[in-house]
Amino acid sequence: MAGIIDIATYVPQGRLKHAEIKELIRTGNGKGERSVMNFDEDSTTMAVEAIRYLDKSSIENAQSLWFSTTSPAYTHKSNSAAVHAACSLPFSISAYDMGQSVRSAFGAFRAASETLGICVCSDSWTGLPGSDEERFGADGSGAISFGNDGESIAVIRNWKSHVIELLERWKIPSDEVVQTWDERFIAEILTPAIRDILGEKATDPRTIVAVSSANNRVPSALSGCSKVITNHELGYFGASDLVFKLHNALMSSTAGDTILLVEVADGLELVELMVTEKIELWKAKVESKRALARKTQEVGYPDFLTWRGRLDRQLPRRPDPQAPAGPPSFRNVKWKFGLSAQKCNNCGIIHTPPEHRCRGCGSIGNFSEVSLADKYGHVVTFTVDRLAFTPSPPMVIAVVDFGNGARSSFEFTDADVSEIAIGMQVEMTFRLINTASGVRNYFWKIRPVVSF
């Protein structure tokens, strides 16, 4: 059977303190915080970010891409295709969106495992100001690459399903707000089913139980299990919560452990995994990356509400941004989505973006691709633009050199303006530049490299 080769999660650096919500609209007890994606992130960009943390060879070997979210950037048009392009996957590798429900995350997991592909789940879980969803929801993404069991950190052993049609959480597409039924109703009717699907194995001391549910009362159904993965301190990650739960389960596992991963949504889905001896290497890798974790950035409640479209603010007196057009976006898809520059095979000069005639030697059609997406650059010069349109002023723009003669200009993101300086090292991140006329304009931005 197939198994997990690598698994990675991404939590945006923004944090909204519950105390901020309590102070402004007097709801909640003011304790704790949630993760908040930046104004230039959405489920698609967070999905890209999570995949970029996966082992490179497991991305190159992936045979398919399955993307699940309840907060899709587009409907009707596939979001997995944008993720696919941003990860520079070959055209022949399939990509599918698993639509709109939390349950679809489990579907993405199962489909990716059966096709030796990548499952990526990404979500922004929120509700109206003052709601439980707003406080206890979180933004983030997770990606899993699957392969043959011989290379896996955990091997899939069994699947179990228990599908029930329930009014638990729902929204008509044109509605703005998710509705929920009384949590006790769901918790109580599902408790026997959860116990039943977990079975006796759950009480085995070598078994780790990880249950993902938006329902805060569900964990009480797990009494008697020997080892239970608790809910994430930042909240419930929607469709990506399953990946966060599994990640934490794997981190607390040792070779030979069984993991029972359960998704609670319109019934139950369960997968049973057996942890292999490769887990120790993987855990060591995660630990070493944890030391390089990005620092968090507090987000004020007014900014949070603005970014979620709940607070309209005065815009600068500048023209609305122009939507990217289809044909040029198609022609330049490798640059726009993959940040793939062009190197002249004759003289070696690099074009950012690709050109028709070589700037160095004048030759035509003798080029190869060179990706800048994983390259570090350094700031040649930069400016803070207080006039430009941005939902999070001021816009900071820098001219960046990549050390191989390539230069281009990018917007900064996830940066403290005061820490930006000429010469500083930057890395690339796939972001939403703006949304204009119903079109999402994706491109790459720069952010400071996490210091070692």
Next chain:
Amino acid sequence: MASNGFKDRVAIISMGCTKFGDHWDKSADDLVVDAVDECVNSLNGKLELSNVDAFWVGTQGSGMAGVTLSRPLHVSAPVTRVENYCATGSDSVRNAAYAVGSGAYDVVMAVGVEKLKDSSYSGLTAAWPPSDGTKVDWTAPASFSLLAPAYAKKYGIDEKLMRDVLTHIAWKNHQNGSLNSRAQFRKAISKETIDRSPQIAGQLGVFDCSGVADGAAAAIIVRAEDAKKYCDDPMYVKALSLVSGTGAGLRVSDYDFTSFPEVESSAQEAYRQAGISEPRTEISFAEVHDCFTPTELVLMEDLGFSARGAAWQDVLDGFFDLNGGLPVNPDGGLKSFGHPIGASGLRMLFECWLQLSGKAEKRQLDNPRLGLTHNLGGQPGECVSFVSIVGNQLG
């Protein structure tokens, strides 16, 4: 790629220029009519509009095609609309001059117009063709603000000193503009006010930026040998040069944002055409593209007025002040006039016209012989640069 030169082949025999500013009561059509009327009327009947054989009209966005001019003027004639970023007005002059110099026409007119204040946007805007959305959407102050820290770092100038240099440029141009009845801003501004102005981009405050204004200007050009038929003090064209850059500065790692290579090469070309070897002493005064204060600083070096790394000292020494060794922007520049894009290049020539014929009133310089205009469009790393040299004597 060099021009064969054009020295003393054509002359400007008349000019007109509206007041620049907020013309709430005037359209682009009205501004065109006003500038052209002033231009034709000042010839006192020696020439009528119907005697003009062909027209060039420069506008960045206030009209399309030749009808921008032919409709409000009610002329049916060859009219070419020119657009070349902020060098638009200058390029209409350049093309008109070549047409009359070639012998194809005897009398031509170049007009520049821009009506910006019918939009309520801050700063300049442009309509771009559909794109893939990957180009950074620089505002003009942001892209030009890159010059200041790069220049300061290269020549070891601290932040306070750099501020003094930029402030002096803004202060000087507003001082000059206070003496000019056609300027948008006619108040001298104290250095303290300039220092404290609200930040727009990078180190640039409001007073480091040129304003947004409406305006139009016009010139009639004939062959040099015909000039005295129409006026006693024609302005002879010594050089016209235009360089449109490769954009390498924003794409290849060897540009350092302390100069405009396009300006340097267009200036060298103009000096070659005019036979000038020492611009710092030979040029009597210059009208340059002070869209932002660091632009003017860097231009002083690119135009060869100061040695590399020495312009900041010349600025502080007052060398470019109205009473300095080489007055720069005696009319007040873009700082005082604002920047109605299509009109600015012609406005610069208008000041040359006044200075060289002794009509610059309170700003009049002592016996100037050669004036230079410099017009720049785009941004550091990817721009078009125009330089003209004009004089009041042949030879």
